[in-house]
Amino acid sequence: MIVAAGFTAPHVELAGIGPEVALVVAGLVLLVVDALVGDRWGGWHLPVLATAGFAAAIVLAVGVWGQNDIQFSGMIATDGFAVFSKIVLATFGVLTVWLARDYLTAEGIEEGEFYALLTFAVAGMMLMASAADLIVVFLALEMFSLALYVLVGFRRRSRASQESALKYFLLGAFSSAFFLLGIALCYGATGTTNFYPATQGDPSLLTYLASTAPEHLGLLVIGTGLLIVGLGFKIAAVPFHMWTPDAYQGAPSPVTGFMAAGSKLAGFAALLRLLDATLFSLRTDWRPLLIAVAVATMIIGSVLAVVQEDVKRMLAYSSIAHAGFVLTGVIATSDPGVAGALFYLATYGITVLGAFAVIAVISGREERYVRLTDMKGLFYERPAMAGALTLFLLSLAGVPVTSGFVGKLLVFGAAIQSGYTALVVVGVLTSAIAAFFYLRVLVVMYMQERDGEVEVSRGGWFGPAVIGLAAATTIVLGLYWGPLIDLAEKARFFTG
């Protein structure tokens, strides 16, 4: 290799972003193949190619499991935490692909772009999990957000879908501005955007914090607050939750499920890395803020969900409440807290994908039947669907024998261990409020008879298959969660 004198080529290792690269390549290939194939193969090449991309991503991610490294001059962290998140995100992606397959063909909107956007979104989310630099976090954030804005509006003939896409886009752009300002302030305060030193002695937030007296950190604290605002939008924490109900309601149900599962995990991944693994020594400054946000999120999410008549909207508020529960794990600022939050996000994602999958299957053409009253007597018409939805709702409510209970147990346990018992009491009481609206769905499904005409259900086997898979996971991880929590505990941060 010819190298100019005095120039040392930067050490580039792609292993850290292998999964992201694989997904982006898969997305591009998908677009090209789709253009060449057209309608010829019944559209089968789309989900198959997307699945291949996700499978490759998982393989590449598993390959670097156990490897701890800071790559790309301190921009990318390859550690257990990143790998765990990536595998989970790819799983969400696969489930969404097959769920969407039935849905899109039934709605007549199956396009190659959908799958490509999905792979790009997951790639962005994965990048969030391993981003070790504020700029990279921002890039990742925009990458998956832009893809999601389009996906939310994908039912392009539906006004609700368009409206929610626009709202999501405007508020998302707004939150990005906050995040950028936060980056600017942090950079202004510290002169670096790297979380960890790339090599010994390089500037980074971590080294800056270690070498600076607490009274000189004012600007960084303000910057941190703005970063929390920006990420708070993505995880749908109060008071940055306003977009959630509208976006969830209007988006195609598979996308809603994917958004609830994936962008929550991605947002939390960045938040956990930023707060628990980088700005750890600033915790006395950001923790009170986060506690206030968590309490408000749990209470407002649960209380507002009670009055919703639209099931998707109700699940949107429930997803807000769940952000509050996960935040208790972040506030614990401990290894069990991080592991608990990861476990929670993984299992919550599967459960909520399952719930929206049920809605996608039973809501009829153009999602006409998504109101609570449309589910009357569902148990007698489609016992399997009603049973699965019951399971998912009980898991969201945190009833034992489901993975949702274990998640709550882990994050609340971590918070108690760190001494936040009062916060946990707020958590359990809001869980009781939350149980009320999950029970309302059970009431209409089991205890009321259908009065109107029978709805037309979407056909196809992939939707029910995804639901079955999610249901099995929910139960199995509720009964035997040892192995997964083992992995989550091994999914540590590597801070150089």
Add this chain to the structure above:
Amino acid sequence: MSDVPFLDITIFVPLAGALLLAFIPTQRSTWIRYGALAVSLIAFVTSLGVLLNFETSNAGFQLGSTASWIPQWGISYATGVDGISLWMVMLTTFLMPLGILASWSIEKRLKPYFIFLLALETGMLGVFSSLDLFLFYVFWEATLVPMYLLIGMWGYERRIYAAMKFFLFTLVGSLLMLAAILYVYFSVQNPTFNYQTLLAQVHFDAGVQRWLFLAFFASFAVKVPLVPLHTWLPDAHTEAPTAGSVMLAGVLLKMGVYGLIRFAIPLFPNAAREFVPWIMALAIIGIVYGAVVAIMQRDLKRLVAYSSVAHLGFVVLGVFVGSIQGMSGGILQMVNHGLSTGALFMLVGALYDRRHTRRIADFGGLAKSVPILSGVFLFVALSSLGLPGLNGFVGEFLVLLGTFLSYRWWVIPAAFGIVLAAIYLLWAYQRVFQGEPDLEANRTLPDLRVREMIMLAPLVALIVFIGVYPKPFLDRIEPAAQRVVTVLNQGRPTPELQSSAETQP
């Protein structure tokens, strides 16, 4: 013989049966009915294995098993019974076949009904046999969903309201308990959920212990229920289908008292002792209030429901007076209440099947048309109000005796409660069965069918048996009860003392 894990088999037979039941085609209603009955009978037979292998004089836990479940979190599958839980397990397996017989007339959605009922049985048995706090909590919550659906899907007019109230009341309590369980879990050196390990290791200072006790107490007091947390009970009992009421009153309420005896008192004895006067006051208020409200009821089923509030008041009084008589009496009274109130709910259910009303005013002079039903009702009512020679007397007498030994003056209002019980039960009997039937519908009712006699006969037999010869019951209860009484009265020896005591040869 005792190598067979009878207890664990008993716990899971109903659940396995419920799963098998799901494969019977829905139209085959007879198969489903007999299948459910067979499953519950198998569970009863295996529980007899527990009873027969039980060592009477042993105060510790027996016949259980331990298996690793989630070791990194100190969670194990640990079961076992002592003299207290033994009778709770027996009561559950005994009442379930009878409850299924009482549900014979259900036509609508038969299959899910029996599936939920059997799933409920596994939950209840698990609650009484768990020796691991995590396992206990899982079973505790697992009883919630099937009962909720039983009330909500097969109940009467206000069933949805009642089901919702039942679920939310219980859930608020149990979530507080969950937070407390986690706190206890993290308080010991090597965090564990194992009950016996925790018992040997936990020691909290007074303030913390008070909060933890209250969190557990909140959960159990809702279930018992103690006044003023009882308001879910009349609704749930009244609106539930007959078997649901039988299981609610017969077994689910006992889960509350059982939790107090098994967990709240031994884990936090000092706080428990501190709160004794308050709890006794609540118990006595419950006795008198439950009885007075029962007198006022126009609905026969609601009357029986309120009588449960009064009876459970007696039980809690006995448990907290701090004497062995009170404790054993309270535990025996739990069994008695399960039998008597279970029978009363079955009889009210039988009346409802015939007349499709539960209003007392709609009945009258039934003794003429249904003499056997009326006779059994009188008999059960007498047992419930504590007639000597029948089971209720033994339990109530022991509770009063125990109370007298430690808190002389508290006996007076408690004994007054028995008088009130006589009023509401006998007055109800009089209005429903005596006099001339003034409504045409009341003249021509069919008397008890063979099926109904079969389901009531075992209850009547046991009511007499316990009334005349309670010794086999008390013999097994006392050693275990004594341990709890000692802990309640003296607090627990500190871990240091205990370990030195163990090293002595």
